[in-house]
Amino acid sequence: MDAFSSKDLALRAQKKILSSMATKSSVQMFIDDTTSEILDELYRVSKEYSGSRSEAQKVIKDLVKIAVKIGLLFRNNRFSTEELGVATDFKKKLHQGAMTAISFHEVDFTFDKTVMADLLTGCRDLLLRLVNSHLTPKSHGRISHVFNHYADPELLTKLYEPGGAFAPNLAKICKGLDKMIEDGTI
Numbered sequence: 001m002d003a004f005s006s007k008d009l010a011l012r013a014q015k016k017i018l019s020s021m022a023t024k025s026s027v028q029m030f031i032d033d034t035t036s037e038i039l040d041e042l043y044r045v046s047k048e049y050s051g052s053r054s055e056a057q058k059v060i061k062d063l064v065k066i067a068v069k070i071g072l073l074f075r076n077n078r079f080s081t082e083e084l085g086v087a088t089d090f091k092k093k094l095h096q097g098a099m100t101a102i103s104f105h106e107v108d109f110t111f112d113k114t115v116m117a118d119l120l121t122g123c124r125d126l127l128l129r130l131v132n133s134h135l136t137p138k139s140h141g142r143i144s145h146v147f148n149h150y151a152d153p154e155l156l157t158k159l160y161e162p163g164g165a166f167a168p169n170l171a172k173i174c175k176g177l178d179k180m181i182e183d184g185t186i
Helices: 006-020 033-050 053-075 081-106 113-131 137-150 153-159 167-183
Strands: none
Touching: 033 053, 033 153, 033 167, 053 113, 053 137, 081 113, 081 167, 113 137, 113 153, 137 153
């Protein structure tokens, strides 16, 4: 039996095209201004922390590719009922992570790198479960790369260091997260 499906072929082509065009200008078509500002700050933090412009660009590019591909899968109703349950769990965990990040920023001396790292790795694991049968191992690697990068306890410690070099970046990230929470985006 021939398993050809033009709809599947079109979806694979869209994912491939979107994957190859994840540049700053094309991202504006898929990502709102608040998210773009958060991504810019995450890029600056990654660049400064890693000391590598190319590594920072790769992390953000991986993040954008994954977000766009998952959005495409949702738009094309590719997730089963069980997977939609995992997506709901992911959104709740992401919301919890955003609330925790903001709280750690607003309340002095409450930051706990283990809590933040655990929230981020929990998000990673849920996202990997969600896309397990939909995306390639290369995309799974991108998900791990992004979440492992930002869940690095040393990076988190530097990010939340009171009066540290990343304080302005963290303030902008938290302001954006707060807006996304208010808008119901996360």
